[in-house]
Amino acid sequence: MKKIFLLLSAICLCSCSLDREPETTLSDVNFWRSEADLRGACNRLYIDLPGFLTGTAHDFRSDELIGNAPDPISSGNRTVPETDTDWSGPYDKIAVCNNIITKGGQAPIDEDIRNRWLAEAYFFRAYYYFDLVKKYGDVPLILKVFENTTDPDIKKGRDPRETVIQQCYTDLNFAATWLPDIDEVSSNNDWGRVSRSAALGMLVRIGLYEGTYIKYHNLTEGDSRSHLLIAINAAETMITEKKHELYPDFQRLFYFDGEGRQNLENVFVKVYGPNGADNAVIYHNQSGSKSTQVTITRQFIDNFLYTDGLPKDKHPGYRPDINYDDIFIDRDPRLHMTVFAYREKSYGDSPYLPFDNVTHAGYGYPVKKGYLKAEADTQGKETVDKMIIRYAEVLLSYAEALYEYNGNITDTQLDATVNAVRSRSGFNAKLSNAFIETHQMNMLEEIRRERMVEFIDENIHYDDIIRWKTAEKVLPQAMIGEVFNPDESAKSDKELNYKFTDANGYYNGVKAYDEPNFYVIEEASSRRFNPERDYLYPIPTYEISTSNGNIKQNPNW
Numbered sequence: 251m252k253k254i255f256l257l258l259s260a261i262c263l264c265s266c267s268l269d270r271e272p273e274t275t276l277s278d279v280n281f282w283r284s285e286a287d288l289r290g291a292c293n294r295l296y297i298d299l300p301g302f303l304t305g306t307a308h309d310f311r312s313d314e315l316i317g318n319a320p321d322p323i324s325s326g327n328r329t330v331p332e333t334d335t336d337w338s339g340p341y342d343k344i345a346v347c348n349n350i351i352t353k354g355g356q357a358p359i360d361e362d363i364r365n366r367w368l369a370e371a372y373f374f375r376a377y378y379y380f381d382l383v384k385k386y387g388d389v390p391l392i393l394k395v396f397e398n399t400t401d402p403d404i405k406k407g408r409d410p411r412e413t414v415i416q417q418c419y420t421d422l423n424f425a426a427t428w429l430p431d432i433d434e435v436s437s438n439n440d441w442g443r444v445s446r447s448a449a450l451g452m453l454v455r456i457g458l459y460e461g462t463y464i465k466y467h468n469l470t471e472g473d474s475r476s477h478l479l480i481a482i483n484a485a486e487t488m489i490t491e492k493k494h495e496l497y498p499d500f501q502r503l504f505y506f507d508g509e510g511r512q513n514l515e516n517v518f519v520k521v522y523g524p525n526g527a528d529n530a531v532i533y534h535n536q537s538g539s540k541s542t543q544v545t546i547t548r549q550f551i552d553n554f555l556y557t558d559g560l561p562k563d564k565h566p567g568y569r570p571d572i573n574y575d576d577i578f579i580d581r582d583p584r585l586h587m588t589v590f591a592y593r594e595k596s597y598g599d600s601p602y603l604p605f606d607n608v609t610h611a612g613y614g615y616p617v618k619k620g621y622l623k624a625e626a627d628t629q630g631k632e633t634v635d636k637m638i639i640r641y642a643e644v645l646l647s648y649a650e651a652l653y654e655y656n657g658n659i660t661d662t663q664l665d666a667t668v669n670a671v672r673s674r675s676g677f678n679a680k681l682s683n684a685f686i687e688t689h690q691m692n693m694l695e696e697i698r699r700e701r702m703v704e705f706i707d708e709n710i711h712y713d714d715i716i717r718w719k720t721a722e723k724v725l726p727q728a729m730i731g732e733v734f735n736p737d738e739s740a741k742s743d744k745e746l747n748y749k750f751t752d753a754n755g756y757y758n759g760v761k762a763y764d765e766p767n768f769y770v771i772e773e774a775s776s777r778r779f780n781p782e783r784d785y786l787y788p789i790p791t792y793e794i795s796t797s798n799g800n801i802k803q804n805p806n807w
Contacts, residue, residue, distance in 0.1 A: 288367035316612030326778035407800035442521030457481030485648035523633035545614030559679030
């Protein structure tokens with residue numbers, strides 16, 4: 251942490267663009283005097299938001315996605331690092347926020363204008379502290395700018411996660427009070443800047459996470475219900491204010507026509523495209539990355555319900571897959587909007603082939619959702635914004651928080667949340683209390699299932715299995731890919747090393763799946779999860795060794 255906070259006067263200034271570094275740097279003596287100064291300083295906060303670039307495009311830490319190699323977190327094979335940007339990166343950004351809050355707070359301008367820009371820094375400080383708490387639990391809470399290297403807080407120990415999260419709430423409540431609403435942001439040609447909606451959306455996300463984490467991890471500090479109530483109240487405020495609604499087309503939500511304020515589902519995005527500086531354009535290569543980096547596991551495909559609203563173990567017409575496209579028969583239409591069908595045209599206008607080593611990373615199910623089909627002259631030049639928070643998350647988080655808080659949820663509340671999200675994609679099987687009772691299902695499991703199918707490849711599921719405390723169940727399992735049919739495969743069984751389940755679902759003498767002929771991407775024997783250790787990240791040894799013993803390692807690392 252020492253190397254992070256000794257950026258004593260590091261400020262990004264001057265550019266009116268969200269995505270461009272400033273061309274000049276001014277000293278503090280001549281800065282913090284105008285609204286333009288505060289705005290220019292806040293621009294720096296948008297540059298490093300997670301987007302479509304390598305390393306942030308896909309989250310391989312759970313049982314959801316498979317890449318070209320086993321993920322060390324998902325497989326349980328990580329080690330304690332010396333340094334780690336998962337720790338240092340957020341603190342770098344928090345230092346920028348603290349600088350803006352401390353020095354910008356003294357700017358001789360109207361209080362309302364000053365608070366409007368300070369609110370952006372408060373929002374991002376909460377955003378990054380939440381990221382740290384999710385990964386490390388207790389972390390040092392730093393709310394000031396270090397003026398010299400002798401400040402003892404440079405080496406302070408970890409504050410309780412409850413203390414840090416309460417500070418996040420304080421910061422976000424300030425942000426929600428002073429940030430403009432999203433219509434004002436858009437009308438001022440500031441699309442992409444945080445709004446009141448973004449602050450409320452973060453309150454929903456954090457409240458649900460902490461409320462369920464405390465409950466299922468049996469923490470003694472913090473009250474689960476108080477956190478859930480924060481999520482509920484923030485969601486109800488967003489619903490009442492009517493600034494957002496679900497985009498009517500689930501598949502096109504992730505394409506060019508889902509951009510900007512015309513898509514009312516957008517709550518908080520990372521902007522790509524023209525950045526207002528010398529006609530510069532920030533591109534990403536979402537199409538290419540989808541085709542070569544990521545596929546979906548079979549266990550995640552199994553979460554998609556049948557059109558009668560039942561899972562496969564309760565669906566009366568269920569039969570094992572023989573061909574690849576059997577997965578689409580009588581299923582939630584989002585499945586076909588999420589993965590490619592056999593030989594469906596894809597990137598570069600070439601047909602998809604099962605087990606094609608060129609376009610089929612990991613040998614799971616290839617991702618179609620958010621896959622931007624581009625012509626030859628535009629490949630690698632996509633500018634669609636990355637949704638960080640969308641309104642569907644607010645609705646499904648609201649449903650889950652209601653159930654966790656009350657122990658039940660009404661049919662009216664289900665219609666406004668889960669069923670609204672389903673029907674938008676043409677899936678008309680309604681979830682209701684009578685349906686759950688009739689089919690002897692579990693309401694909470696079905697609300698959770700809805701999150702799993704709706705947010706595939708949106709960097710949400712790993713956080714969910716951590717807060718639900720289900721990672722210890724799902725991560726040590728074998729990772730399963732597609733059904734193998736030699737008539738459809740571009741590779742022979744020999745080329746695939748005969749890595750298939752047998753007639754009883756076994757592979758190498760171990761039960762891997764409940765159907766035959768499925769490709770085993772990773773065997774269970776190569777995967778592990780220690781529930782006494784792996785729900786938190788290991789703290790980098792550098793941070794421990796340079797803290798004079800004040801920072802202690804997480805348990806069992």
